[in-house]
Structure formats: structure tokens, C-alpha cells
Amino acid sequence: MLNSGLTPAKSLSIEVAERICAERGARFTPLRRTALEVLLEFNGPVSAYDFLPALAQRLGRRLAPPTAYRALGFLLEQGFICRIETRNAFTLATHLEDRNAGVFFLCDHCGATVEVDADGITELLAGRAAALGFEVGRRIVELQGICADCRYTTAAVEGQSQVVRGRRA
Numbered sequence: 001m002l003n004s005g006l007t008p009a010k011s012l013s014i015e016v017a018e019r020i021c022a023e024r025g026a027r028f029t030p031l032r033r034t035a036l037e038v039l040l041e042f043n044g045p046v047s048a049y050d051f052l053p054a055l056a057q058r059l060g061r062r063l064a065p066p067t068a069y070r071a072l073g074f075l076l077e078q079g080f081i082c083r084i085e086t087r088n089a090f091t092l093a094t095h096l097e098d099r100n101a102g103v104f105f106l107c108d109h110c111g112a113t114v115e116v117d118a119d120g121i122t123e124l125l126a127g128r129a130a131a132l133g134f135e136v137g138r139r140i141v142e143l144q145g146i147c148a149d150c151r152y153t154t155a156a157v158e159g160q161s162q163v164v165r166g167r168r169a
Helices: 014-024 030-041 048-059 065-077 121-132 148-168
Strands: 081-084 089-092 102-107 113-117 142-145
Touching: 014 030, 030 048, 030 065, 030 089, 048 065, 065 081, 065 089, 081 102
Parallel strands: 102 142
Antiparallel strands: 081 089, 102 113
């Protein structure tokens, strides 16, 4: 899991989602509520293929994929979740008030995903787009690499193997 100060605060809860939906006049149906509850239980991004059986199990009935996709679509539309494009997965949003506020860091080893503030980057990109006369429809910024925990674990394992090799030599 990503660590080293990058772990986002979980500001989204069912109560917050209910309040936001009420303010917007959006219907937070029992299915949508349950879908968000299921996503809140996942520790990181989840694919629709993993989400569907978890939602069906929670509801205690079979679900057709379009039903799950509609629930995910609603949660996306409200800004409660984000789509991780490169992973074809969904994760909780940490910037409920601004859907384009974050940058995603994705660990290629453990799959951890962290959204952090994109302070400065958003303004830079908006300025460049304006200078080009470009109208941005969606902004997707996903950085892939290795998180601190995986780098530390990999370094420790490599260090142990060097010690073992040193004894045999």
C-alpha cells in the first residue's frame, strides 16, 4: 500500500453522499447506497467484474451487469468515485468538490492507488489548453511506478539475497 505521507484521508461516507445528493436533488436509491457501501469496503481500486459479485452478495440476489454499471455511472456522475483509466477500475474520490483536482499515483507492484492534490498542475494545463484554444473535455493524470512500501520491500529482499550470495562466495 502506498505510504510515506501519500495516503489520502477518506472524507467520503454514506452520510456525506446522502447530504450531497439531497442538495443536488439526485436520487440516492437503496441500490446506489449499497453500491457505495461496497466500494467503501474495498481497499483500493476495484474492477467492475469484482464489484458486481460483491454488490450481488451484499444485496442477496443476482444482478445483471447493466444494473451494476448504472450504479457505478451514478456514483461517477456525482463525483463520489473516479475511474482509473489505465486499470479499468474504480476508486473512491478524495476531491468531492472538484473532479479534476487530483493526480493518481498507481503502484505497478501491489496495485495501490493514491489520489493527491494537483496544485499548480491543473492551472498549468488549463493555461496551456487556453493558449492552444483547446477545450478540455476530461483530464486524466495517472502516474505509474513503484510505491515506497514496494521499493522498501524490494530493496530489503535484494539486500538479503546479496548477503546470501556473499556467504557462498
